[in-house]
Amino acid sequence: MPEFIKTYVRWVERFNRIVGRFAMYLIFAMLGVLLYSSATKMMEFPALWTLEMAQFLMVSYFLLGGAYSMQLGSHVRMDLLYGALSPRKQAGLDVITILFLIFYLGFLLYGGLSSTSYAIQYNETSYSAWSPPMAPIKAIMCFGIFLMLLQAIATFFKDLAAARGESLS
Numbered sequence: 648m649p650e651f652i653k654t655y656v657r658w659v660e661r662f663n664r665i666v667g668r669f670a671m672y673l674i675f676a677m678l679g680v681l682l683y684s685s686a687t688k689m690m691e692f693p694a695l696w697t698l699e700m701a702q703f704l705m706v707s708y709f710l711l712g713g714a715y716s717m718q719l720g721s722h723v724r725m726d727l728l729y730g731a732l733s734p735r736k737q738a739g740l741d742v743i744t745i746l747f748l749i750f751y752l753g754f755l756l757y758g759g760l761s762s763t764s765y766a767i768q769y770n771e772t773s774y775s776a777w778s779p780p781m782a783p784i785k786a787i788m789c790f791g792i793f794l795m796l797l798q799a800i801a802t803f804f805k806d807l808a809a810a811r812g813e814s815l816s
Contacts, residue, residue, distance in 0.1 A: 648808050648813060653815055655800075656805060656815050659797045659801040660718055663715050663718055664718065666714070666794060667711070667712050667715020667716070667718070669711070670707065673707055676704050677701050677705055680701045681697065684697035684701070695775075695776045695777045696777040699779065703779075703784050706787070706788065707784070707787050707791075710788055710790075710791025710792065711787070713794070717798050717802060718798055718802075735809065735812060736810075738806045738810040739806075741802075741806040742806045742807050745799055745802055745803045745806060748799050749799050749803065752799055756793060759789040762785055763785040766781045
């Protein structure tokens with residue numbers, strides 16, 4: 648594989664590792680918000696913002712950690728025949744299936760950018776009593792999808808190298 652592809656894979660995986668490690672700690676922030684929510688409800692002074700903030704934190708956790716999860720191979724796979732194949736044939740099959748993922752993520756990112764643009768242009772807010780602006784969470788959503796797309800391309804190159812009997816390390 649050319650050196651620029653190796654550099655691309657190295658940089659994308661390093662960046663996704665940093666973002667993924669940060670995203671892992673968002674679960675604790677979400678737990679803190681939910682604990683605060685429970686405490687205020689027990690004192691009969693419930694906060695309006697806690698449920699929606701916990702949902703936003705969960706979305707951030709899920710989307711920002713997706714690329715790191717893909718990098719680690721932690722995504723769920725449906726294994727009917729895949730496990731019986733040799734590692735080289737598995738990589739060849741992964742090359743084909745990752746192209747579908749890249750195509751899907753491209754459309755998802757396009758829709759996310761369109762939705763984020765709408766949220767910014769019209770100052771979209773949530774339909775709740777708290778009514779927070781939607782643009783920040785939609786921007787985080789787009790960033791997470793973009794990172795996943797970059798990681799999918801890096802994984803494509805790694806699988807292509809493995810299918811050819813090479814290594815990108």
